[in-house]
Amino acid sequence: MSVSRRQFLKGSGVGLLTFYVSGCQVSLTPEQAKQQQADFLTLTGPQVSTLEALGNVLVPGAASKGLAHFLDQQLSARGQDQLLMIRYLGVPQPFDGFYTAGLAAVESVSRAAHGKNFAELKSDQKTDLVMQMAQTNPEGWQGPPAPFFYFVVRSDAVDVVYGTTMGFDELDVPYMPHIEPPTGWRL
């Protein structure tokens, strides 16, 4: 049942994931999906805005690497095929409710404290709020435990920024794949 390295690399296109651009299915990286403004299947516009702003605070560059498209695409995937780290963390599927409740809590706390959406806050205000989330539930927080939500979204952001072939390259870590991740979606 052993196959050669050449055969592995030939199989690197297996399992491409799809996004929708103007109603057409296309295979893209999350970063490309972001650039091409691919449709969202699960997340709403305001949720995307909050997620991208939060992701950028957690891991610089997460939004442009396609964090929101990655998460949205994964939330619409079948349970056993999901690639999100939250799978390991004891949260029952489906995960949509966890993320939407957490994002709503971020917005609610942001508006209560500053009268603005999270994405509209100044940089230091965003950082302060995330610092609070990392340690405890900010006042008025209603959602999954804030430190846990912080950890989960941070992990997703880490995945799209550092867990890709490009992310490895940027850290100067050799990727050394046996079988490369699907070429349309190099995570």
Add this chain to the structure above:
Amino acid sequence: MKIQKVGIVVVGSGASGSILAAKLARGGKDVVILEAGPQRGHDDLISSTLWARRLKWGGEPVVETGDHKISHVFNAGFGVGGSAMHHYGVWPRLHPVDFNMQSNYGEGLDWPIGYADLRPYYDEVQKEVGISGDAKSEVWRPAGDDYPMPGVPQFTQGRILAKGFNAKGMNTAPLPLAVNSIPYNGRRACIWDGWCDAGCPIGALANPVATYLPQALSGGARLMSNATVIKVLTSTDGMRCVGVRAVVDGEEMEFEADHVVLAAFAVQNPRLLLASATEKHPHGLGNGSFALGKYIMTHPAGLVYGLFEEETQCYLGAFGGQLVNQDAYDNKSTHASADAFGSYQWMIAQAVKPNDLLGIATTRPDLFGAPLDDFMKRAAKHFASMTAVVEDLPMAQNRVTLSDEKDPHGVPLAQVHHDSHPKTRALWQAVLEEGKSVFEAAGAKEVWTGPQGAMHIMGGTVMGDNPNTSVTDSYGQLHDVKNLYVAGPGLFPTSGGVNPTFTIHALASRTAQHLLERVAA
């Protein structure tokens, strides 16, 4: 409903199921393997920490409670090859001292067998599969044949951490790995790229699709994936198992069998036995003494991390590590903390990736934003890690029970409670202190530790001589249904302080021989 008549049904295609199926089929038996998850082969094993998550448990949810949860999704597998598809291939042996802890220390449980009973099977499996190691360097190693392959190579991270152990007067040896350091038995040698967790598509690591499943299939066994067993069937007098009912690709089927082996891992085996209760077995099969489901164990992981001045090449090697230390293994009751009890080993200098649960970024969850990015850039070059496998003392309250919630087939879900034994927690804490001191002795500029992780799942269908306190005998044969067997780590009465997969294979090999003799008779 379709009915198939078979000789032996093996439920599960992981470590224990695959070796049993191979040996039984090659012994001329009519074997069907029923695997709940999807078909998987080498070309499914994509080198990515994200894609690797598909190999983890994807079946019915398991409800977890307790102060040290077992991390079922992370530790269990789903699909052909089971959990062993994503295991790291760390294959040390248990020690003689692990087998009689109740008799010798008044702690835990006794096994119904000793190391001498298991040694021939360790040696046999080691030869068949191949293990890389250096027996002479393992000054703590129990009696056994020399390893058939040279020890795994040492890279910079290993050399740096070895200096720390040496400075403290502690020993290191190449980590015994079921990973080929040279080509072996038609399988290729490892290229030390650290993708073990994502499954090894070149067959260098001994996962079932590289080792025993091909043997099972060539011996005539039939493997059915997407085949979820939902009930073990027994005769009306309750004395015999007559087969299983399964859902195969969405269709209910029955497999009439002379013998059934449950090899579906430590949580699903007791779930199935509990859910197969009948009038004659009102509390579940194998539960006449109410031992079924009890003594679930998981190794607390002692995670130690550091940054060094030198570049560590921490991306090279095997995911399990390069070196091992078991200096203190046999001193179960003698630790720096008087409250601590048990054995442990260090897996040293593990290959690491930037992301994922065991990745670099997760070791510092407190960092975000620019400080995280700075840390990642430094750590990618200068990071080192090691992990202690700490013995978990068995407690009856740590158990698998059935939930009120049911799956779509009407089978109650499993719920698992696991608390950390106070002596286990004390040992884990003492071990972390030792680990930090090793890193400091090695010259680390920064040292930190991780939370009490959960590695491996054992117990729940423990073996024993006494039917009043155990579920099976030493072969995994149920005390109260004689042609029904359990295989896998669920049989372990104690966890030891080493990775379980080698012992799972040795026990299953012993059971296979027993079954071949029994079926022949």
